[in-house]
Amino acid sequence: MVVERRKPISIGEAVVRVLQYPLQLEVEHVHIGTSLDRILAEDVVADHDVPPFDRSPYDGFALRAEDTRHASTDSPVTLEVIEEIGAGQVAKQKIEAGQAIRIMTGAAIPEGATAVSMFEVVKETKRDTKATIELKRSFKEGQNIAKQGEDTEEGSMLIQKGTIITPGVIAILSTFGYSNVSVWRKPRIGIYATGTELLDIDEPLQPGKIRNSNAYMIAAQIRNMGGEPVYLGKLADDFQTCFEAVKSSIEVYDALITTGGVSVGDFDYLPDIYQELGARTLFNKIAMRPGSVTTVAELNGKLLFGLSGNPSACFVGGELLVRPFILKSMQSNPFLAKTRATLSKDFPKPNPFTRLVRSQVNYSPKGVYVTPTGLDKSSSVTAIAEADAFIILPGGTRGFMAGDEVDVMLFSKESSSNPWEV
Numbered sequence: 001m002v003v004e005r006r007k008p009i010s011i012g013e014a015v016v017r018v019l020q021y022p023l024q025l026e027v028e029h030v031h032i033g034t035s036l037d038r039i040l041a042e043d044v045v046a047d048h049d050v051p052p053f054d055r056s057p058y059d060g061f062a063l064r065a066e067d068t069r070h071a072s073t074d075s076p077v078t079l080e081v082i083e084e085i086g087a088g089q090v091a092k093q094k095i096e097a098g099q100a101i102r103i104m105t106g107a108a109i110p111e112g113a114t115a116v117s118m119f120e121v122v123k124e125t126k127r128d129t130k131a132t133i134e135l136k137r138s139f140k141e142g143q144n145i146a147k148q149g150e151d152t153e154e155g156s157m158l159i160q161k162g163t164i165i166t167p168g169v170i171a172i173l174s175t176f177g178y179s180n181v182s183v184w185r186k187p188r189i190g191i192y193a194t195g196t197e198l199l200d201i202d203e204p205l206q207p208g209k210i211r212n213s214n215a216y217m218i219a220a221q222i223r224n225m226g227g228e229p230v231y232l233g234k235l236a237d238d239f240q241t242c243f244e245a246v247k248s249s250i251e252v253y254d255a256l257i258t259t260g261g262v263s264v265g266d267f268d269y270l271p272d273i274y275q276e277l278g279a280r281t282l283f284n285k286i287a288m289r290p291g292s293v294t295t296v297a298e299l300n301g302k303l304l305f306g307l308s309g310n311p312s313a314c315f316v317g318g319e320l321l322v323r324p325f326i327l328k329s330m331q332s333n334p335f336l337a338k339t340r341a342t343l344s345k346d347f348p349k350p351n352p353f354t355r356l357v358r359s360q361v362n363y364s365p366k367g368v369y370v371t372p373t374g375l376d377k378s379s380s381v382t383a384i385a386e387a388d389a390f391i392i393l394p395g396g397t398r399g400f401m402a403g404d405e406v407d408v409m410l411f412s413k414e415s416s417s418n419p420w421e422v
């Protein structure tokens with residue numbers, strides 16, 4: 001029997017092929033209170049100035065700067081306090097020469113006022129029965145006035161569609177009255193774990209068997225990417241069972257992920273299933289490790305992600321291919337951000353393919369360091385948990401040493417710029 005020889009393509013090329021099949025997602029509306037982490041489906045443009053009126057940044061007195069022009073320690077100026085306003089109130093009177101209004105932080109600057117003095121620099125006095133203040137210093141026009149529109153002006157583009165809704169975005173949406181927010185529908189991604197060796201996670205170990213960790217891991221990754229994972233169960237390595245499951249579920253879900261069964265083993269049926277379904281294989285080998293056997297096929301415009309069964313390889317396939325596929329469909333930054341860091345310990349292995357080393361980034365006053373976590377094998381499950389980045393070691397290299405500068409890809413930070421060369 002001749003083992004099939006697969007032609008590896010670059011990671012960049014694999015990403016390009018996957019991105020040719022974006023999901024057609026509808027817009028839905030959610031209450032702002034449940035919008036955290038959703039992806040905005042409309043641009044947010046300021047329809048009014050912020051703040052919408054000139055306001056006081058301090059608790060103090062609104063006054064006319066010109067009235068204080070000659071104020072000094074030796075000759076203080078006295079102003080008559082004609083009214084008091086708190087935030088939310090609007091002064092009834094206009095400030096005329098020699099007058100001031102007691103004003104609290106956030107209150108609208110009264111008509112006629114051109115400056116605000118803080119309580120701390122004012123001496124409150126009384127003249128006859130009138131409340132007065134004494135000022136020993138002058139104020140400039142506009143001093144201590146938070147100007148209308150100083151934060152943002154009407155017409156400014158504030159947030160673009162595709163932005164992930166963070167607490168800060170929620171503050172903007174609230175400011176502009178979005179009680180309901182337009183977000184992209186979450187793509188529903190079906191997930192099957194294949195493998196006769198798989199036990200449900202609540203089952204005790206048995207000889208030759210292991211618990212299914214991939215399904216729950218990839219479901220969590222999908223959730224992190226803004227998708228809606230639907231775990232459909234585990235499948236024994238049986239062609240017909242897997243064929244029927246893949247065929248029926250790809251009709252229902254926006255895309256289907258399977259884990260396992262994509263290599264050249266006797267019970268690796270996914271490649272043949274794609275063929276039998278009439279799906280077009282976009283690639284079945286990527287010049288990366290782990291995850292070289294990651295296979296993606298397209299059927300009626302929908303993608304079938306055949307991720308590797310090896311946990312680290314499955315994780316990599318999810319981050320490098322499924323992530324941009326989902327996020328690009330929502331017009332969001334699809335890639336993980338790439339930066340440079342200093343390798344903290346030797347990594348002498350050769351890298352026939354681009355290697356993605358599960359690693360942890362440490363930010364120290366001396367710089368950014370990166371350390372591989374756990375066993376660097378495709379089969380490793382423990383190396384993923386501590387990792388918050390991949391070190392990217394280019395194919396055709398070997399012998400990276402502590403102190404070398406390396407590329408790293410951060411799990412926590414999305415970017416619009418494609419980190420891969422095509």
Ligand SMILES: Nc1nc2c(c(=O)[nH]1)N[C@H]1C(S)=C(S)[C@@H](COP(=O)(O)OP(=O)(O)OC[C@H]3O[C@@H](n4cnc5c(N)ncnc54)[C@H](O)[C@@H]3O)O[C@H]1N2
Nearest residue numbers: 193195212213214215260261262263268308309310313378
């Ligand atoms: N002759 C060759 N053998 C292999 C090659 C090759 O090129 N030639 N490639 C190797 C590489 S690289 C990888 S990666 C694996 C990929 O295997 P599959 O994607 O076909 O996955 P399986 O064979 O089904 O399983 C591999 C491994 O992962 C474990 N597994 C599977 N599913 C799960 C799960 N849901 N949770 C946890 N662990 C899982 C499974 O028990 C196997 O140990 O092929 C190499 N072989």
Ligand code: MOO
Nearest residue numbers: 290291292293378
């Ligand atoms: O596909 Mo395997 O993960 O390259 O090790």
Ligand SMILES: [Mg+2]
Nearest residue numbers: 261263265268
């Ligand atoms: Mg296999």
